[in-house]
Amino acid sequence: MIKNKTIILITITIFFSYRLIAQEDGKVIDKVIAVIGDNIILKSDLEAQIVSIRAQGVLIDDKARCEMLEELLFQKLLLHQAELDSVTVTESEVESEIDRRMNYFIAQIGSEKKLEQYYKKSILEIKEEFRIIVKEQMISQRMQAKITASLLVTPKEVKAYFNELPKDSIPLIESEVEYAHLLINAKESDAEKEEAKNKINSLRERIINGEEFSTLAILYSEDEGSAKNGGELGFMGRAELVPEFSVVAFKLKTKAVSEIVETEFGYHIMQLIERRGQKVNVRHLLIKVNIGDEQVKKAKNLADSVYKLLETDTLTFEQLAEIYSDDKQTQKSKGLVV
Numbered sequence: 270m271i272k273n274k275t276i277i278l279i280t281i282t283i284f285f286s287y288r289l290i291a292q293e294d295g296k297v298i299d300k301v302i303a304v305i306g307d308n309i310i311l312k313s314d315l316e317a318q319i320v321s322i323r324a325q326g327v328l329i330d331d332k333a334r335c336e337m338l339e340e341l342l343f344q345k346l347l348l349h350q351a352e353l354d355s356v357t358v359t360e361s362e363v364e365s366e367i368d369r370r371m372n373y374f375i376a377q378i379g380s381e382k383k384l385e386q387y388y389k390k391s392i393l394e395i396k397e398e399f400r401i402i403v404k405e406q407m408i409s410q411r412m413q414a415k416i417t418a419s420l421l422v423t424p425k426e427v428k429a430y431f432n433e434l435p436k437d438s439i440p441l442i443e444s445e446v447e448y449a450h451l452l453i454n455a456k457e458s459d460a461e462k463e464e465a466k467n468k469i470n471s472l473r474e475r476i477i478n479g480e481e482f483s484t485l486a487i488l489y490s491e492d493e494g495s496a497k498n499g500g501e502l503g504f505m506g507r508a509e510l511v512p513e514f515s516v517v518a519f520k521l522k523t524k525a526v527s528e529i530v531e532t533e534f535g536y537h538i539m540q541l542i543e544r545r546g547q548k549v550n551v552r553h554l555l556i557k558v559n560i561g562d563e564q565v566k567k568a569k570n571l572a573d574s575v576y577k578l579l580e581t582d583t584l585t586f587e588q589l590a591e592i593y594s595d596d597k598q599t600q601k602s603k604g605l606v607v
Contacts, residue, residue: 303342306349310341347409356415358407367396367403376602383508449604451575451589452596455568457558469529469536469556476526482540482552491535492555500552504545514539518551 300312318337319329329337351357371384371392378384381392388395472489476482483499490496507515513532521527521541530537535557542550575593578584584592590604599606 302338303345305342305345306352308345308348310338310345314341344405344409347412348405350416351408351412354412354415356408356412358404358411363400363404363407366407367399370399370403371396372601373605376598376605379598382512386508448606449586449590450596450599450606451586451594451604452599453568453572453575453593454595455560455565457560458564461558461561461564465536465556465558466529469538469554472554472556473526473529473538476538476540482526482554486552486554489556490554491557492553495553498552500540500554501542502551502553504543504548504550506548514553518549519544521549521551 301309302312302315303310315338319334375381375384378387385391472485476485486496486500490500495502507519510518511532513530514537517527517530518539518541521539523541523543525541527539535555537553537555539551539553542552575589579586579589587603591600594600594604
């Protein structure tokens with residue numbers, strides 16, 4: 270890394286500046302803290318990085334601020350050198366990288382809707398906000414790769430460098446793994462679904478005819494977490510509930526009992542206890558669909574077939590995950606668990 274920076278510093282001069290950016294009334298809104306060729310670094314650029322790191326629970330001291338500024342300088346140096354050497358990336362490459370990152374974020378947060386709620390922007394607006402950042406990062410990486418292409422570091426040199434480092438400066442890093450998986454669930458048969466639906470419909474009729482919802486939830490609900498509380502979930506927002514459930518919950522009137530709602534967990538009926546602003550407190554009763562041995566066998570046979578496709582290199586693991594995985598969160602990231 271030191272060698273890379275030295276090569277660039279030979280040809281580029283960095284000017285440190287504290288030029289103020291002010292409004293007409295004289296109020297300072299930002300500062301230029303460094304100039305590299307035609308590129309500038311604003312104080313707000315540095316502060317944005319500091320806020321991002323602090324949000325992860327990391328304390329930022331003066332040394333860390335200097336290191337973060339150094340990284341910003343290094344990136345701008347690479348960008349400037351890229352301009353001189355005509356190193357670029359195409360818009361299609363940028364678009365592809367943005368899509369890759371968006372898929373990663375969506376897989377991490379759970380859905381496109383949740384990502385939009387988090388940023389309070391549409392997917393298109395989020396992508397446009399990332400566009401310049403991603404493009405600059407890609408150009409910097411390409412420039413760095415060009416500079417280091419001819420460099421060769423031997424294992425002996427790496428070992429010598431490592432041995433020269435003070436032991437107290439080497440961080441303790443726990444072992445980590447990155448893995449992908451492909452999930453195949455046993456699917457319910459129509460008969461099994463009908464049995465569960467008839468059971469919950471019977472319970473709903475009993476509630477409509479006057480029996481206590483909470484009592485039947487304690488006796489029959491297969492959601493162990495809420496059953497002991499009479500089915501009560503406590504106050505929850507839309508994003509905390511699966512979409513099919515939240516749509517019905519937020520339309521209910523107080524004490525009203527819903528129709529049967531199907532989700533990935535099974536069949537529900539619910540009753541609105543209270544609504545406060547954008548949160549509702551409902552009680553619900555869940556009946557799961559019992560999956561028989563025949564359906565389990567079908568799922569196992571499918572898993573074996575998928576494994577054979579992988580073993581014979583017919584398709585890659587990533588392709589198989591996109592086609593066959595029942596884990597919707599990791600399916601979009603080609604099976605990668607994040």
